[in-house]
Amino acid sequence: xxxxxxxxxxxxxxARTAYRDPAAIYHEGTFxxxxxxxxxxxxxxxxxxxxxxxSRDLVSWSEPRLLTPADRRLNYSxxxxxxxxxxxxxxxxxxxxxxxxxxxxxxxxxxWIMRSPDLEAWGAPELLRVKGPDVPFESMGRMIxxxxxxxxxxxxxxxxxxxxxxxxxxxxxxxxEWVFAGSAEAGENVCVVRDGDEYTMxxxxxxxIGIKRSADLHQWRxxxxxxxxxxxxxxAAGRITAGFVLxxxxxxxxxxxxxxxxxxAFPEEDPRxxxxxxxxxxxxxxxxxxxxxxxxxxxxxxxxx
Numbered sequence: 001x002x003x004x005x006x007x008x009x010x011x012x013x014x015a016r017t018a019y020r021d022p023a024a025i026y027h028e029g030t031f032x033x034x035x036x037x038x039x040x041x042x043x044x045x046x047x048x049x050x051x052x053x054x055s056r057d058l059v060s061w062s063e064p065r066l067l068t069p070a071d072r073r074l075n076y077s078x079x080x081x082x083x084x085x086x087x088x089x090x091x092x093x094x095x096x097x098x099x100x101x102x103x104x105x106x107x108x109x110x111x112w113i114m115r116s117p118d119l120e121a122w123g124a125p126e127l128l129r130v131k132g133p134d135v136p137f138e139s140m141g142r143m144i145x146x147x148x149x150x151x152x153x154x155x156x157x158x159x160x161x162x163x164x165x166x167x168x169x170x171x172x173x174x175x176x177e178w179v180f181a182g183s184a185e186a187g188e189n190v191c192v193v194r195d196g197d198e199y200t201m202x203x204x205x206x207x208x209i210g211i212k213r214s215a216d217l218h219q220w221r222x223x224x225x226x227x228x229x230x231x232x233x234x235x236a237a238g239r240i241t242a243g244f245v246l247x248x249x250x251x252x253x254x255x256x257x258x259x260x261x262x263x264x265a266f267p268e269e270d271p272r273x274x275x276x277x278x279x280x281x282x283x284x285x286x287x288x289x290x291x292x293x294x295x296x297x298x299x300x301x302x303x304x305x
Contacts, residue, residue, distance in 0.1 A: 001253030002285060004059050005295040008228075009235060010260075011053075011061070011281040016040045018279035021078040021145075021189060021242045022260035023091075025119070026251055031055045032119050033260065034079040034091065037064055038276050045101055046276040048075035050093055057253075058283065067114075067122055073097055075105070076112070076125065080147035081191070081244070085158070085175060089116040092128065092146040092160065103275065110137070111146040111162055113175060130160050130170040130178045143168075148175075149192045151217070152199075159217060161190040167203060169217070184220050186212065189242040193257075193289075200289055202243045202259075209243035209261065211289075228261070228284055229294055236263020236282065238274045245289070256285040259292065 010033070011019040018038035025032050037051035047070040053061045068076035075096040082091045091114050096105035112125040131140050143164040151157040151171075160178065161169045167186035170178040187205040194200075201212040201220060208227045212220040230240050243261040248254040262281050266274035284294040 001057055001059075002256065002295070004057065005283065008233070008282040008284065008294040008296055009280050010058075010283055011035070011064070012235065013265075013277060013279045015273070015277050018046075018264075018275070018277050019281045020262045020279050022262060022281045023079040023081045023244050024246045024258070024260050025082045026246065026248060027119060029056055031058060032082070033061070033281075034067075034082065035064075035262075035281060036077040036079075037066065038279070040276070041070070045072070047072060048077040048096055048098075050076045050079060068125075072099070078145050078189070080145060080161075082119070083148050083150065083158075089119055090114070090148070090175060091116070091122070092148050093125070094144045094146060095125075096144065105142070105144060107142045109142050109144050110140060111143055111160070128160060128175075128178065130162060130168075131180050133177050145189045147190050147192060149199075149217075152194050159192075161192060161201075163188040163190070167201075182218055184212075186210065186220070189244075191244050192217075193245050193247060195289055200245075202245055204241040204243065207239050207241070209240060209259075226292060228282075228292060229296060230263070232296065233263060233282075235265050235278075235280050238264040238266040238270065238278075239268065248285075254285075256287060257289055259284045259286070 020036040022035045037049045049066045050068040051064040055061045078094045080092040111128040114122045116122045145163040147161045149159045165183045168183040170180045172178045187203040189204045191202045199214045203210045208225045211223040214220045246258045248258045264274035265278040268275045284292045286292045
């Protein structure tokens with residue numbers, strides 16, 4: 001399956017479109033990819049949407065389907081991941097309000113979940129009160145980029161990691177009532193996977209995909225930075241970011257860890273764009289979460305953090 005990929009780019013942005021913040025799940029022979037789709041409105045001001053696409057081979061993808069409306073007061077976006085909980089699928093995401101044409105989400109950016117019976121029909125977003133049930137919406141503070149992770153030692157305990165004061169985390173047993181548990185220095189778009197006796201965190205500093213590891217989800221040590229093939233990729237020359245890692249080691253035809261990420265052609269401060277446009281979703285893979293390869297000259301271009 002991976003040998004059939006001719007390019008690391010799965011979805012390519014252009015002057016009016018950006019594909020950002022990918023998250024993937026594999027179910028019954030199909031890859032479901034969720035992401036932020038940014039499109040310019042008729043007035044030239046962008047809308048952020050939660051979107052999805054499907055593939056059975058990682059090569060051919062369905063036309064992106066919008067899952068949320070065009071509404072700059074909300075701008076639902078940045079799906080963290082999709083998990084199975086209580087007999088249904090649960091996806092976490094953010095709102096990213098940008099009033100008056102502001103570039104970044106304002107202080108009312110918050111975390112949400114949506115539920116689905118089939119990965120196709122999704123219910124209304126529900127607020128994640130990750131600071132505790134008694135903290136009002138107005139006092140929660142700006143928070144973005146959620147990610148849900150099941151505790152390896154206690155399967156009934158779920159963690160939510162999110163961007164606030166570096167990376168913060170809270171835990172819950174029902175995905176409704178949460179207990180705040182700590183923070184650490186890290187970038188945005190956190191993704192956590194279990195590998196052997198440790199957890200590995202992927203996060204996004206100013207450029208590249210940072211790696212941290214922990215035995216307990218509380219104390220994290222830095223383990224390097226990935227920039228993949230950025231030096232060879234004009235489509236990602238501005239920034240590599242938002243790495244999401246899927247354990248595909250048991251998927252026939254893959255048998256690797258898969259990383260979905262997005263790259264911007266220009267730095268975010270570049271007047272040509274690179275935030276609301278010219279952002280593309282790429283793919284890479286690894287046997288060990290340390291050495292990474294990709295479709296373009298993957299036999300030669302490898303990176304170890």
